[in-house]
Amino acid sequence: MTKITRIYYQNSTNNRKRKAKVKTLLHLPLYFLIALLYILGSPVLAKVPDAINSSSQLTNTTITNTVSASSLEQGKMLYDAGRFAEAVQVLQQAAEKYKQQEDNLRLAITLSNLSLAYQQLGAWTEAKQAITGSLNLLRASNKKQNWQVLAQSLDIQGRLQLAMGEAEEALATWQQTAEIYKQAKNHNGVVRSQINQAQAWRTKGFYTRAVKILKEVDRQLQSQPDSIEKAVALRSLGDAQLVAGNLEESQDALNRSLMIAENLKSQPHIAASLFSLGNYARTQQQIKQAINYYQQTIQVSSSPLVKVQAQLNLLSLLIQDREQPLTVQSLLSSIQSQLQQLPPSRAAIYAQINFAQSLMKLSIGDRDRKSPQFPVFSPEQIAQLLETTVQQSRSLGDKRAEAYALLSFGSLYQKTQQLPKAQSFTQQGLVLAQTSNAQDIAYRLEWQLGKLLRAQKDIKGAIAAYDAAVESLKSLRNDLVAVNQDVQFNFRDSVEPVYRESVELLLQSPDGNLDKLLDKARQRIEALQLAELDNFFQEACLQGESVPLDRVANQENPTAILYPIILPEELQVIVKIPKQNLQHYSTKISQTEVEEVLTQLRKTLVNPAATNAIKNQSQQVYNWLIQPIESQLAKSKVNTLVFVLDGSLRNLPMAALYDGKKYLVEKYAIALSVGLQLQNPKRLIRQQLRALTAGLTQPPPDFPNFGPLPAIKSEINLIASAGVSTTSLLDKDFTRKALENKVNTVPFNVVHLATHGQFSSRAENTFILAASGPIKVRDFNILLRGRDESRPGAVELLFLSACQTAAGDNRATLGLAGAAVRAGARSTLASLWQIDDESTALFVGEFYRELQGNEITKAEALRQAQLKLLRHPNYNAPCFWSAYVLVGNWL
Structure with a gap:
């Protein structure tokens, strides 16, 4: 996100006529604009500053004092060069001259600029005094022709407030600025204020609101010719979308920003967009692309600070991959040289700390991975660099x-x-x-x-x-x-x-x-x-009424709750058995060994011919999690196990654990919970189940990796034959728009989606397929949460049939949990991997028959459906029946 502030000079003309008459007057640049997002951040990932110059006119006052004017010009040049301490001295001299001349307008402008220079030095007290003095002068004059000057000073005040952690105050300031610009019909000023407001919202954690504002700015500017404001707005939008996890939108906005900057031949903004694109690629683990963008930034940028920031990010990537030692050596020399030339400022300090952290990784961390080809810095050398940063920080306060x-x-x-x-x-x-x-x-x-x-x-x-x-x-x-x-x-x-x-x-x-x-x-x-x-x-998820699991477990069917915790050197399990104190037990085994076993078991589970191997491997996990308390579970007559799983355990179906004689599903109903709180823990009222079903037998042509699912028609028919009232959308009728329409008009308490889908550790890669294309997990909120859960038509169950976890993603079930939460359904039933669609149809029909016809919990209905397949001669391998997991309310 980019916030916009301007150092500015009073223009020498009022309009074109006057400009034609007064050719001999000194013309100074009206604004120069910077964005210092890196000031609010960590030394680890510095941000590129924006330097926007505008030719818009502020006032009709002419600068007549060429000495003071040249001082301002000199201050601007020093500021542009990053020589902020020298800029402060020059601007102080100019301010003193204007004060002696009692020229309050120019004094106010100079004080605003002085505040910006102080901010670059981290001299917050002096920056605040300067901007307060400027605003007091402008408000005292109360002249309408000076309103836009006031707005400019307020821009700078908002920037200072945000830098000092006062996001609420900065937002209010920039809202006031926008109103002034609106009255003055200064469209560019309004746009800049909106961009700044979006930055304040983002700093407060409201990314969705920031994106909304920037999208509106983008919409306003689409019909406008290319401009620096447009490039900044798009880059801000791209940065915000990246934080919000909207990756396609982020990349599109950043590319558009780069294109506009290139059309305008604006080197600072070309460099800024390249830098943002580098950060985008880095976030996506597109290391080669990120390296390329950072290298381009280094070549294009004329700013020493921007160059060193890009070099530091490039260095961290090269160290991470332990590649290109010669390039690393060259970068180290270049960075050292440039850091020594940077004047003291917060950004320079952060760059030095960033460098020190990279040197630590290179010279001290990961000793086993160090290569003699890479240069090694002594701890004393790194300490000397950090000592400099401490001293500079103290000198700046x-x-x-x-x-x-x-x-x-x-x-x-x-x-x-x-x-x-x-x-x-x-x-x-x-x-x-x-x-x-x-x-x-x-x-x-x-x-x-x-x-x-x-x-x-x-x-x-x-x-x-x-x-x-x-x-x-x-x-x-x-x-x-x-x-x-x-x-x-x-x-x-x-x-x-x-x-x-x-x-x-x-x-x-x-x-x-x-x-x-x-x-x-x-x-x-x-x-x-x-x-x-x-x-x-990228936002808070769980909301609404919640009840501790212990209370539910103690009141309903005898239920034990297990909390396995994977630690570096042991696997701990905390257990809650009804009417007993918490207890725990552990197995001395490294996290690496645990994950190796779990990964191998996950691979074996999907093989229908590997039943014996599955039994051997899953018995080891059973011994870790269940064996120490199996006698207590029997003594307490526990019939349901609820797991709050950790790490890679979430990729496994607990139903497939084997005790040497039986699978766990043969002894217990099983469910998963996201945490210790159960959202809306109410039993399914025995009434006519009403299901909104949607199925897709043939995926869209854009998804060739997903095959046809011809048994889905049979699956949906079996739901109806189980006595469930259904409203169906099939194939071409199953679009996002049609589904949303049915959600809002048809009474139902079950949503059954029989289509390909994928769960991933990334929200943008978690989706289900409709005829119109993928419906991402983020959109579940729009589709289902609009319903009032307190009315009879609440979503009791979301059934995601034919879905699978992303291959090679060890945290893919986070997407499953995310889908469950996002849907707002009290329970979610889904498969961890895609299985034979004929066995799926059989399983689905049995599940709904049990749920509709018997007074049992959802977890027990799931168990009975799994046992149906387990006892079937064609589907008794765990790969067919164990994939299904129930998340949320098991009652």
């Missing part, structure tokens, strides 16, 4: 930048096993982050502190530090996607380990009440799972 520097300092000493030093730097950084209200930095420092205390055997202190890190994550608007994108936010690397390591510590703690510790551990795992879903959708 930038606590946030200093906190980042101290975080990296602590990390350096942690890697070199100088733990007391590492702890000291980490604690210093934590104080700064907390006093700066920088929770996105604080949680990393708290996490680092927890690891350091744990390494020093201070388990109690480590638990407290991890607790604080988790609370800091919660405070990020309870929505992890709201963490500033510039933190190079990677859920699996930056968030998931905090929860997982915290659970490991809790389970190792020798102190405290065991039941409370176990409850805290499983709550933390639930928080992790909900955070995964939020990250999957």
